[in-house]
Amino acid sequence: MSALAGKKLGGKASNLLRVAEAKLPVPRWFAIPAEVHERLVLAGSTATDAEQAERRQQEVLTMEIPSDLREAVQRELGRLRLHGQSLAVRSSATIEDGASASFAGQFETVLGVVATAADDAKLWDAIRRVWASAFGLRALAYAGGSSLAPPPPMAVLIQELVDARAAGVVFSIDPVSGDTDTAVVSAVIGLGEELVSGEQDADTWRVVGSGSRAKVTTTIAEKTHALLRTAEGGTARVALTEAQRRAPALSDAEALAVAEAARALASALGRPQDVEWAISRGDNRLLILQARPVTAAGVRSPAGELRVWDNSNIIESYGGLTSPLTFSFARSVYEDVYIQFCRISGVTDALIADQRHVFAHMLGLIRGRVYYNLLNWYRLLAMLPGYAFNRDFMERMMGVREKLAEPPDPPPAANRWVDLSRLVRTVVRLTLANRALAKEVPAFHARVAAALDPLAGEDLSARQPEELLRLYRRLEDRLLRHWQPPLVNDFFAMIWFGVLGRLVQKWLPQEPPTLVNDLLCGEGGIVSTEPARRVMALARVVRERPELVAMFDSEPDNAALAARIAAEDAALPLRLELEDYLRRFGDRCMSELKLETVTPSEDPAWVVMMIRAYVAGGAIDPEAGHAREQAIRAAAETRVAAGLSGLREWAFRRVLASARVRIRDRENLRFERTRVFGVVRRIFVAFGKQLAAAGRLDDARDIFWLTRDEVFGEVEGTAPTHDLRAIVALRRAEYARYEAEPAPPDRFTTRGMPGNSIPTSASAALGDGENLQGIGCCPGIVRAPVRVVLDPSQAGDLRGRILVAERTDPGWTLLFPTSSGLLVQRGSLLSHSAIVAREMGIPCVVAIPGLLDTLVDGEMVEMDGTTGMVRRLGAEAAA
Numbered sequence: 001m002s003a004l005a006g007k008k009l010g011g012k013a014s015n016l017l018r019v020a021e022a023k024l025p026v027p028r029w030f031a032i033p034a035e036v037h038e039r040l041v042l043a044g045s046t047a048t049d050a051e052q053a054e055r056r057q058q059e060v061l062t063m064e065i066p067s068d069l070r071e072a073v074q075r076e077l078g079r080l081r082l083h084g085q086s087l088a089v090r091s092s093a094t095i096e097d098g099a100s101a102s103f104a105g106q107f108e109t110v111l112g113v114v115a116t117a118a119d120d121a122k123l124w125d126a127i128r129r130v131w132a133s134a135f136g137l138r139a140l141a142y143a144g145g146s147s148l149a150p151p152p153p154m155a156v157l158i159q160e161l162v163d164a165r166a167a168g169v170v171f172s173i174d175p176v177s178g179d180t181d182t183a184v185v186s187a188v189i190g191l192g193e194e195l196v197s198g199e200q201d202a203d204t205w206r207v208v209g210s211g212s213r214a215k216v217t218t219t220i221a222e223k224t225h226a227l228l229r230t231a232e233g234g235t236a237r238v239a240l241t242e243a244q245r246r247a248p249a250l251s252d253a254e255a256l257a258v259a260e261a262a263r264a265l266a267s268a269l270g271r272p273q274d275v276e277w278a279i280s281r282g283d284n285r286l287l288i289l290q291a292r293p294v295t296a297a298g299v300r301s302p303a304g305e306l307r308v309w310d311n312s313n314i315i316e317s318y319g320g321l322t323s324p325l326t327f328s329f330a331r332s333v334y335e336d337v338y339i340q341f342c343r344i345s346g347v348t349d350a351l352i353a354d355q356r357h358v359f360a361h362m363l364g365l366i367r368g369r370v371y372y373n374l375l376n377w378y379r380l381l382a383m384l385p386g387y388a389f390n391r392d393f394m395e396r397m398m399g400v401r402e403k404l405a406e407p408p409d410p411p412p413a414a415n416r417w418v419d420l421s422r423l424v425r426t427v428v429r430l431t432l433a434n435r436a437l438a439k440e441v442p443a444f445h446a447r448v449a450a451a452l453d454p455l456a457g458e459d460l461s462a463r464q465p466e467e468l469l470r471l472y473r474r475l476e477d478r479l480l481r482h483w484q485p486p487l488v489n490d491f492f493a494m495i496w497f498g499v500l501g502r503l504v505q506k507w508l509p510q511e512p513p514t515l516v517n518d519l520l521c522g523e524g525g526i527v528s529t530e531p532a533r534r535v536m537a538l539a540r541v542v543r544e545r546p547e548l549v550a551m552f553d554s555e556p557d558n559a560a561l562a563a564r565i566a567a568e569d570a571a572l573p574l575r576l577e578l579e580d581y582l583r584r585f586g587d588r589c590m591s592e593l594k595l596e597t598v599t600p601s602e603d604p605a606w607v608v609m610m611i612r613a614y615v616a617g618g619a620i621d622p623e624a625g626h627a628r629e630q631a632i633r634a635a636a637e638t639r640v641a642a643g644l645s646g647l648r649e650w651a652f653r654r655v656l657a658s659a660r661v662r663i664r665d666r667e668n669l670r671f672e673r674t675r676v677f678g679v680v681r682r683i684f685v686a687f688g689k690q691l692a693a694a695g696r697l698d699d700a701r702d703i704f705w706l707t708r709d710e711v712f713g714e715v716e717g718t719a720p721t722h723d724l725r726a727i728v729a730l731r732r733a734e735y736a737r738y739e740a741e742p743a744p745p746d747r748f749t750t751r752g753m754p755g756n757s758i759p760t761s762a763s764a765a766l767g768d769g770e771n772l773q774g775i776g777c778c779p780g781i782v783r784a785p786v787r788v789v790l791d792p793s794q795a796g797d798l799r800g801r802i803l804v805a806e807r808t809d810p811g812w813t814l815l816f817p818t819s820s821g822l823l824v825q826r827g828s829l830l831s832h833s834a835i836v837a838r839e840m841g842i843p844c845v846v847a848i849p850g851l852l853d854t855l856v857d858g859e860m861v862e863m864d865g866t867t868g869m870v871r872r873l874g875a876e877a878a879a
Contacts, residue, residue: 008034010092010155015291022268024261025287027160030076032127034094034153036069041131042151053135053151060132065124073123076158077115085160086233087113089126090290091133092155107154108133111161111193112234123158130156162287163229166249167192167278168202170258172266175274175294179306179749183207183259187249190226191235192276192289200225203248205255210263216252223249254279257286265291307754309364309371310747315826316807318370321735323596325684327365328707330593335359336480338380341487344433346426347383355383366754368738374747385422433488441665444485448672451478452679456583460686465715472683479676486669493666496659503652508643514776514866518636521778521838522629523660527671528810529839531585532817535607538581539614541574548574552612558605565608578604587678588671590792590811595681596704606793610814617799617818628841632779667835674810687711696724705731772848772855774823776868777834780843782821783862783873786855789815802863806852808833816842821863823870825851845870 009017013031020026041060077083091107110126134151168187173180186195186202194200201221208215223245230236250258258277265288266273272294278287318330339359342352352359358379364371433440451474460468501516508515542548547570555561565571565578586601600607644652688703691714697703703711705728713719721727787801795803795815803819805812807826813836816822820843824833827846837844843865851870855861860873 008038008094008153008155010034010094010153010157011292012090012092012290013155013157014092016157016159016288018269019265019288019291022265024265024268025285027162027287027289028080028082029157029159030080031092031158032069032073032156034092034155037131037134037154037156040066040069041134042153056151057132057135060135061128063128070120070124073158074117074120077120078117080160082158082160083116084114084233086163086229087115087123087126088157088159088161088289089113089123089130090157090159091130092157093134093152094155095152106133106136108136109193111191112229113161114233127156127158130154157290159289161191161229161233162278162289163281164191164278165281165284166190166254167289168195168249168258168276170262170275170277171272171294172259172262172275173272173294174206174749178751180272181208181306182749183262185250185255185258187255187258188226189223189240189244189249190228190238192278193235194227200227203250205250205252205259207256207259210260214256214259216256218248218252218255220246220248222246250279254286261286261288269293305752306375307364307750308374308747309366309744309750309754310374311369311371312746313828313831314363314370314372315746316809316831317593319591319807319809321368321738322365322370322594323704324365324707324731325704325711326593326595327363327370328709329595329680330370331360331363332708333480334362336476337483337487338362340481340484341491342380342383344430344484344488345384346422346429347385351383355379364754366744367741368735369743371744385426430488430491433484434492437485437489437492437662437665440485441489441669444669445672447482448479448675451475452675455679455682460682461689463686465687465690468683468686469712469715472680475676475679486666486673489662489665489669492658493662496655496662499655500659503655507648507652508640511639511643512866514779515636515639517777517834517838517866518632518779519640519656520633520660520663521636521841522633523664523839525664525668526835526839527668528813528836531581531588532813532840534581534585535610535814536614536817538574538577538607538611541577542611542615545573549615552615558609558612559603561612562604562608578607581607587674587681588810588813590809592674592809592811593677595677595684596701597681599678599681601678607814609793613797613818616797629778629838632841663835671810684711687715691724696722697728698725702728770872772851772870772872774845774848774851774868774870775828776845776864776866778822778837778842778844779866780821780841781862781864781866782843783860784820785858785860786823787819788852788855788857802861804851804855810836816840821845821865823848823851823855823861823863825849 009031010033013029016026016029040063089110091109093107108130110129113122113126115123131154134154166187166189168185169192170186171184174182174184183206185205185207187205188195188200188202195202201223203221203223204219206217208217223240225237225239226244227235228238261277262273262275265275269291273291274294275291276289278289279285280287318326322330339352343349358376361373361376362380364373455471460471463471497516500519501513504511504513504515542552551564551568551571552561555564565575582601582604587599589597589599589606591597592599640652640656641649684703685700688697688700691697691703692700696714702724706724710719710724710727714722714724782802784800784802786804787795787798788804789795790806792812792815798815798819800820802821802823803815804823805825808822808824808831812833816836817840822833822837822842822844824831824844824846825848827833831846834844834846843863845863845865845868848868848870855870855872862871862873863869864871
C-alpha cells in the first residue's frame with residue numbers, strides 16, 4: 001500500500017478536488033491525506049491543556065519522517081513536474097473549510113517552499129509546521145469554544161505557488177446581505193496571503209448581475225506594499241510606488257471574470273462559495289487556489305422580496321436617528337403628497353387605488369434611520385405618463401446617486417403610443433399649472449398663514465385630547481392634503497434648473513458648467529437668509545449697549561443668559577427683538593422636520609449662542625456677501641450677453657428668469673413646511689403633557705417614542721395596548737443599541753424581512769488622497785483651517801475657518817456668515833446649503849464623498865467653490 005493511501009483529504013483539498021471536477025482551472029497540486037497525520041502524529045497523543053498542546057507541537061516539529069513517506073512525496077513531485085518549483089504548503093484539516101465553520105487563518109500555511117529530487121528538507125519542515133498547527137491553541141479553542149477540543153486530523157495540501165500579478169478573495173453572493181445578485185471581489189497586487197490574513201487592505205468590486213448587464217462598482221484602497229514571488233521561488237514584501245498605491249489591482253473586466261468564475265463554481269457545487277484566486281503574471285490566467293462554502297455566520301436567506309434602501313436627499317431632512325413619532329408622521333405625509341403629485345400628473349384614480357401599497361411604503365425606518373424604499377419610488381415613477389421616454393430625467397429629479405441597473409417593471413399599461421398621448425396631455429396640464437404658480441404660490445402662503453397664525457402663542461396643552469385630534473385633522477385636510485403648489489413649484493424648479501444647465505452646455509460650450517451657479521447668485525427674497533440677518537441685527541443691539549455687553553461677558557452659560565434676557569429690565573430692548581425673531585423663526589433650527597427636536601421657541605439658548613458669536617466676531621455686514629453675489633451675477637450675465645444674441649438670448653433669459661423664481665419660491669415654500677411641522681410638534685407635545693399628567697408617561701417628551709397611530713389610538717379607543725411606559729422603555733433600549741452600532745450604508749439591499757440582513761456602513765473618498773472632489777456651488781478660493789462640525793451647538797468660533805459638515809439643513813444657516821467657506825459631504829446644486837451659500841456669497845462645495853472620513857479638525861485646506869476641488873495642505877493646527 002502506498003504511504004499516501006487514504007481518503008481523508010480534509011476540507012481544503014476536498015474542495016479543491018471539487019473545483020477541478022467542475023472544470024475550473026487550478027494550480028498543480030496533491031495532498032498527504034489525514035490518515036498519515038493520524039498514524040504518525042495523533043496516535044497515542046493527548047493535549048488536554050495548553051502546556052501539553054505546546055509540548056506536542058515542539059515534538060512534531062522535530063519528528064523523523066519515514067523513508068517510504070518521503071519517497072511517495074518525491075514521486076508525486078516528479079509526476080506533477082513540481083521539482084524545483086515554488087510551492088505553497090497549506091493545511092487541510094478534516095474540520096476546515098466546512099459549511100458551518102471555515103477555521104480561516106487558524107492553521108499553518110507556508111509559501112515559497114522549493115524542493116528538488118536531491119533536497120526536500122525545506123518541504124518537510126513546512127509539512128511538519130502544518131501538522132504541528134493542529135495543536136495550536138487558537139485552533140483548539142476555536143473548535144472547542146470554552147474548552148480545548150481534541151486536535152483534528154490534518155491533511156496537507158502541496159500546491160504550485162502561482163506567480164501572481166494579482167490575487168484575492170471573491171464571494172459568489174454578498175456575504176452580509178445574502179443578495180444572490182451581488183458578487184464581492186477583493187484584490188491586492190501580487191500574492192493574496194496578506195489579504196487573507198488581514199495585513200493588507202484590498203480593492204473591492206461589487207458586481208451586480210452578470211454578463212453584459214452586469215453593473216460593477218469599485219472601491220480602491222490605499223495599498224502600501226505587495227507580497228511577490230521571487231526568482232528563487234521564495235516570497236518578498238515589496239513597497240509599492242506612489243502610482244501603484246492608488247491603481248486598481250484589476251480591471252473591471254477582470255473583476256467581472258473573477259465574479260463569474262465564483263458563480264459558476266457555486267452553481268456546480270450547489271451553494272454559495274468563498275473563493276481564493278490568483279491571476280498569473282506570465283499568461284494572465286485566472287486560477288482557483290481554494291474554495292469553501294460561505295459559512296452560516298455570514299449568509300442570510302436570499303428568499304423574499306428584494307428591497308433597495310437609499311438615503312439620497314432625505315438625509316438632509318432626517319439625518320441620524322429619527323423618532324418613531326416623526327417617522328410615522330413623515331410616512332403618512334409622503335403618502336398623501338405623492339398621491340397628489342400623481343393626480344396632478346394625470347395618473348388615473350383607478351391606478352392610484354391599485355398601487356396604494358406603493359404610496360404607503362415610500363419610506364423605511366432601518367435601525368432608527370429614514371431611507372427611501374427605492375423600488376417603490378421607481379414604481380411610482382413608472383405610473384407617470386411618459387416613463388418609457390423619460391426615465392433618465394425622472395431619476396435625476398429623484399436625486400439618487402446611483403441608478404438601478406434593473407428597475408422594477410411598471411404596472412400594466414397601454415402601449416408606448418398610448419403612453420405618449422398621455423404624456424402630451426400631462427405636459428399641457430403641467431404647463432398650465434406652471435403658469436398658475438404666479439397666483440397659486442401667494443395664495444398658498446396666505447392659506448398657511450390663515451391656518452397657523454390664530455394658533456400663535458396658544459398653549460395647546462390646555463385643549464382636550466379630542467380637540468387636539470380635531471386640530472390635527474383640520475391641518476391635515478386644509479394644508480397637508482392640499483400641497484399642490486409646493487409640489488408643482490418643486491417640479492418646475494428642477495425642470496428649469498436642468499434646462500438652464502443644458503442650454504449652457506449646448507449654446508455656451510466655451511463656458512464652464514459653473515456659469516449656472518453664477519447666474520443664480522444674488523436673487524434676493526429668500527427667507528432662509530433672513531434668520532442670519534436678524535441675528536446679526538440682534539448682535540448689533542447688544543454691541544450698542546454697554547449693559548448688554550457686560551451681561552453677555554458675565555454669563556458664559558447660554559441657557560442661563562437666555563433666562564436673564566427674558567427676566568431682567570436691562571435686557572428689554574434685546575428681549576423685544578428676540579421675541580419678535582422667535583415669533584417668526586422659532587421653528588427654524590437644525591433637524592427642524594424631526595418632531596422630537598427642541599426648537600428655539602422652546603429653548604432659545606441656540607439663538608443666544610449665535611448672538612454671542614456675532615458679538616464676539618465684531619461688526620458683520622449682512623449686505624457684503626449679497627453685494628459680492630450681485631457682482632458675480634452681473635459678470636455672468638455679461639458673459640451670456642457676449643455669447644448669445646437674438647432668439648437664443650431671448651429664450652435663454654426666459655429660462656433663467658423661470659429658474660430663479662422657481663428656486664426662490666422652492667426655498668420659501670419649504671419654510672411654510674417648517675411652520676406646519678412646528679404646529680404639529682406643538683400638538684404632540686400637548687398630547688405628551690396630558691399623558692404625563694395622567695401618569696401614562698414619565699415625561700411629556702416620551703410621546704416621541706410612540707407612533708402617530710398609537711397616540712391617536714389612545715384618544716379614539718383603538719390602541720391594542722395601554723402600557724405606554726413599556727413601549728417607551730423598549731424603544732429607548734433599541735435606539736440606544738442603534739446609536740452604539742455602526743450606521744447602515746447610504747445604500748444597500750435586503751431580501752425578505754429587512755431587519756434580518758442590514759449591513760454596516762463603509763464610505764470612500766473620491767480623490768487621490770491629497771485632494772477631494774465635490775460639486776462647486778458658489779465661487780471663491782479659500783485657504784484656511786477646517787472646523788469639522790458634527791453638532792452645530794458645539795461649533796465654537798468659526799471666524800477664519802472653513803465649516804465642514806456631513807449635511808446641513810436650514811437650522812445651520814446661522815453658522816454660515818461667521819465661516820470663511822463651506823464644505824458639505826452631502827447635497828446637490830439645489831440643496832439648502834448650496835442655495836443659501838450662493839445668496840450669502842460664501843464659497844461652497846457640496847457632495848464630497850468621504851469628506852468627514854478624510855479631513856481632521858484644524859487641517860489646512862484650499863477649497864475652490866467653482867471647480868469643487870478641495871486640496872489638502874497638511875495638518876497645520878488652527879491659530
